[in-house]
Amino acid sequence: MSLKKESPSDVLLHLAALRGDDITLRRVLDSGKVHVDCKDEDGTTPLILAAAGGHCPCVVELLEQGADPNSKRATGTTPLFFAAQGGHLEIVKILVKAGATIDCPSVDGGTPLFVACQGGHVKLVKELIEYGANVNACMKDRASPVFISSQNGHRTVLLLLLSAGAQPDTKRIDGATPLWIASQMGHDHICKVLLQNGADVDAVRCDGATPLFKAAHKGHMAVTTELLKYRPNLGLLPNGETALHAAAMFGHLTVVKQLVAAGSDILQKNQEGLTALQVAKKQHFVTISDYLQDRLRSIIGRN
Template sequence: DYTTPLILAAAGGHTACVIELLEQGADPNARRVTGTTALFFAAQGGYVDVARILLKAGAPVDCSSVDGGTPLFVACQGGHEAMVSELLSHGANVHACMKDRATPLFIAAQNGHSLVLKLLLAAGANPDAARNDGATPLWIAAQMGHDHVVKILLHNGALIDAVRCDGATALFKAAHKGHSAVVHELLKFRPNLGPLANGETALHAAVMFGHLPIVKQLVAAGSDTTVANQDGYTPVQLARQQKFASIHQYLKEREQQPIGGGTPKRSAGPPANKSKTPVASKGAPAPSVPITG
């Protein structure tokens, strides 16, 4: 697989061995069949001293693997702040993309590394750069439940209602997954509470998967409990169908509360399905981005 002694030494963080091998003429640019170099593995392990030696010896900072991963990607994946800082100081491309268009910022957000995230944003990373499937760093952070990352991204201008290809927003995915702390952060930025392109609302997602605390958060934020989804079900009807008694009871009580002293709301029957957009996937999470070593 073309693994060299220098690559092995770098992967193990053996500084003295790396120095000796370079003095004996080892090539810092040598690549495995996966395209990875000694610097890639030093970055993956967080071995800053080794990385500095390799960079001084002429190792290319942005040499990528077959899937597009550079040393910066694996440093971000591992949460190695000092390594990320070192690579950026040597001109590592903060806008590099893997084959699925994931960026280093996406990888940092996916893995919940807030300090790395801040370094990348300070270096000019685009908070809204999306993968091929439309998922943004905010979307993936919401799915993974990283509320601290969500907060940073929102305060750096990330689009609150960016949608993945299935029509799901960050709020929809957080509601689906039951991440109450993420929902709390997202609601501060006035996300869309109404029907999305997938014919559902975030409230429907919370009801579908039995997340009563999030149902309460969304209702308190102004979600309409009478809106039907693309299958014709209001949240209360969906709760009954899914046999979530506590959610059904809560929503029924909310519907019966008069607004401004007026007539109590009534639950409408399932209307005709007018949506032409397929339902968003509610089951499997978005896969982690593999980075070949």
């Protein structure tokens, strides 16, 4: 159903809400020429604009004049969603007091808590949890608040979620866990928290890669250090490679040394029948191939 075309007064009200001009906003509302919840072509109401912009006086005025705290854009996003996304704590409090639904999801499943976690808004996340927000509510792709906090490196937010009962291992549709994404991003401080809270060190994504494989692939030494404390699989993975192969393939000498010291088999062949040494030579990583060659001589010497 198409929305009614905006009148000049509708446009003026939207602009006032967008700019935080509460004087103009009040004057337009008092004129009786507009509906307090008039919408633009995207379904955006003045309250949504004021909440998104962090304009407290406008939010208060609109609510006092009957604005719907649960109005939605075409995307399903509400004033509370935008206030949470912007980190506007006082506006969140005002909206909740006015009856805003805490866990109202957008079309793609995003809740106010999810976007607050995404932005790392610690105080706001704490407030939403205290209001009873579902810490395990997921996007349509199954990304959870824990996942997005881990991806963006927000440790304090992650701790709040876990202490409120959030699951540490909820997988996205592609099989990626919070630990997997944190390992890819190089967030060792996040990996440490997740592992301490029971995250599966060997959770495999749909492509057959584990957190350790991804850390080795990216050369994240600090992440590798944290993962190795939990005895991850050093052998052949479902993707046909080992973490050692990944480190050798992309030239990460320090990670190669970490993995060898942890017990990685330098004679293990990947799905193409190549050892990590052969992979390093193929990629022309001389320092890595020399190191692995020395280790190989040492093994042969012992035998």
